[in-house]
Amino acid sequence: MEWQFLFELSVNGLLTGMMYALIAVGFVLIYKSTDAINFAQGEFVMIAAIVVAGMATNYGFPLIAAIAVGLVFMIVFNLALERFVLRPMIGRPIVAIIMATIGLALVLQGAGPLVFGAGTKPLDIGVPDEPLIIGPLFMTPIDVVGAAISIAFLAVFGWFFMKSRKGVAMRAVADSHMTSIAMGINVERYFALAWILAGVVALLGGLVWGSAIGVDTQMAALGLKVFPVVILGGLDSIIGVVIGGLIIGLVEALAAGYVDPFVGGGTKDFTPYVLMILVLMFRPYGMFGKPIIERI
């Protein structure tokens, strides 16, 4: 029976890990194109979920309409953000952009409940609650759906980044702003695109996580939660984020299953950070991030 317990923990951990990857890819997007870490990514996820759940519960919108409103909101919001807050900072120290995103995170945490109320809202995207039982395996359906959405999005996104001309241009922008401008690449437009994509992925994450854990300001903590994932995978690698997500999901599940009974619980919450610190000690750019190229 022991191996069965392990198997179940692992599968559920991996599913959660895929859902982490979906949030984490938002960081990667912004970092890859603008070189800044968006500390408000968790708040993006929260605000997207709050808008969708708020439209559905407060105003009685059908789910599809609520999601459409959420999507439009995230696109417009991020476009405005890029245009009025972040674009004036192009060419300024990166830390200025980072501080701006931290400020933004706090504003969003206040603004969300202000508009839609602070209570936890349910978000039902039509996934049944009964556990899925395959042979000896128990799984939560929302985890399976979440993992599937993650995989689908990451596959599309990975193709876009690695193969399409726009993706190449986006990576060029990430590599050097000045040189990209000199190649005729409209850097500002690619920044806007990156922020829009970050908004869309936040919406997907918000839907999946919102229906898994309920929608309130607590969701913003997801941003911090996936930090080990991002660090582990390397801030600029999509495949790294997937593997990082899987590892963190697995470690969390195993810690919860095997260590918690002895220490009374709670190990799940900090083991990812322990792992993050260990990785940073040995590979400061993450396990899959781009190393700084030094030619000799």
Add this chain to the structure above:
Amino acid sequence: MLVLNNIEVVFDNVILVLKGISIEAKEGAITTILGANGAGKTTTLKGISGLLRPERGDVTRGSIEYNGERIDQLSAHETVKKGIVQVFEGRQVFEHLTAEENLIAGGHIVSTARMKENLEKVYEYFPRVYERREVQAGYLSGGEQQMLAIGRALMSDPKLVLFDEPSLGLAPMIIEEIFGIIKRLNKEENLTVLLVEQNATLALNIAEYGYVMENGSIVLEGSAEALRENADIKEFYLGISSGEKKSFRDVKHYRRRKRWLG
């Protein structure tokens, strides 16, 4: 084709870097700008390609005309569409992209079909880049990176290419190869070239006309031939002296001359 008319460039609203520069690059010719470090050569090129503004510089006086049209207020991605592209000093390849992706990014403004044609053309000029197309550009040698940077510039179908010290940090043999290619591009593709160099010998060998810049001003100009024969150029840029040791007074003579020329 390109005319700089008495331009002044100011950084951060106070630092005057170019003090009235007039330069002309004739269509189909190679024009060179010589000068030591800090003379303002790179600033001149950036002024043309519209790359000053991201560095908080601005053309405050004078005009830059390209085929009769003013371009001094265009942003950089617009000048590329006009057919002007700059090859940066120190190559500046996209290190984390493969060589081929660098070229694809270089052809950003042309259609996909045209981009593929240009890719073929660049590979013809630079077989070495073709061999290493799958390698991350950061791992290419200096010479290969310079070839890649030139190839990348060609991807956007330019009419005028601004080269900023293509010889920087390269072995003499590679430098000759690079200059040979610049000459070939000029002849075969009818590319107009504005070449900034410190290596005066090489630059004056392939150029038709040249300018000498010091301290943000043009101190000398003339046909490449005339410049090659000019005593001061020989002395200070080509390193050919008349044999006996120069005394400090002669150097001062040159300084004086420069002062009233500039």
